Amino acid sequence: MRILLNQHFSKSPRGWNSWFFDQMSIPYQSDILELGCGSxxxxxxxxxxxxxxxxxxxxxxxxxxxxxxQRNLRHLDRDVTFEQFNANAIPIDNDTFDIVIANHLLFWMAN
Structure with a gap:
């Protein structure tokens, strides 16, 4: 619902995902984790x-x-790994990723 509201009522000529991506500076060889990737x-x-x-x-x-x-990104010309887990208990060692994204996720977190 939140996404539909943003798409329908936003006054910005650019979409949220484009703007958000501009805020990141992704180094050339980065390991990236997105928590709560949604679709x-x-x-x-x-x-x-x-x-x-x-x-x-x-x-x-x-x-x-x-x-x-997985279905929406099957056409990507790159390897993407998909993992199902609770972001309250991330089963990955610290210092594994250069960038961690928790876009619109933190309000769902207990801690």
Whole structure:
């Protein structure tokens, strides 16, 4: 619902995902983790802007959302890893990623 409201009522000529992506400075060889990737729209909308050398892991608590992301991003010309887990208990070692994205996720977090 939030996404539809933003798309329908936003006054900006640019979409949220484009603007958000502009706020990141992604180094050439980055390992990127997105927590709560939803349907993968951030990557779908910005696929040409991500350096090919980046390793991307998209995660979501919901198996359905993760499945939607896999389907929406199947055409990407890069390897993307999809992992289902709860962002309150990330099963990955610290210092594994250069960039961690938690876009519109923190309000769902207990801690």
């Amino acid at each position: 993968g729209d951030l990557w779908f909308d910005n696929e040409a802007r991500v350096p090919q050398s980046c390793e991307i892991v998209l995660s979501d608590f919901s198996p359905t959302m993760l499945s939607n992301a």
